[in-house]
Amino acid sequence: MLCSINSTDIISLFVFPEIIKSYRVALAEAINGNLFFAGEATDVLGDWGTVNGALNSGERVALEVIEAIVNPVT
Numbered sequence: 001m002l003c004s005i006n007s008t009d010i011i012s013l014f015v016f017p018e019i020i021k022s023y024r025v026a027l028a029e030a031i032n033g034n035l036f037f038a039g040e041a042t043d044v045l046g047d048w049g050t051v052n053g054a055l056n057s058g059e060r061v062a063l064e065v066i067e068a069i070v071n072p073v074t
Contacts, residue, residue, distance in 0.1 A: 024048055028057065033073030036061045 021044065028042035038061040043053030 028060070030064055030068070033068055036064055036068075 024042060024044050027037055028044055030036045038054070038057040040047075040049055040051070040053040040057065042048075042057045042060075043050075045053070045056050047053035047056055
């Protein structure tokens with residue numbers, strides 16, 4: 001994860017300007033085929049950190065849940 005420390009700006013003393021894509025991919029992976037994660041931080045289509053990214057990830061997870069119901073992991 002990349003971060004910056006800006007001691008001159010009281011509002012953004014410690015900010016994360018970019019999360020490495022491989023971290024977002026790892027956050028987006030389901031665990032044991034029955035625990036799913038959605039949210040802007042899990043968007044791998046390029047809209048992370050935005051409302052659109054949250055929507056994208058919600059749609060992705062909805063499809064993953066449907067797939068898990070239709071073809072459960074045994």
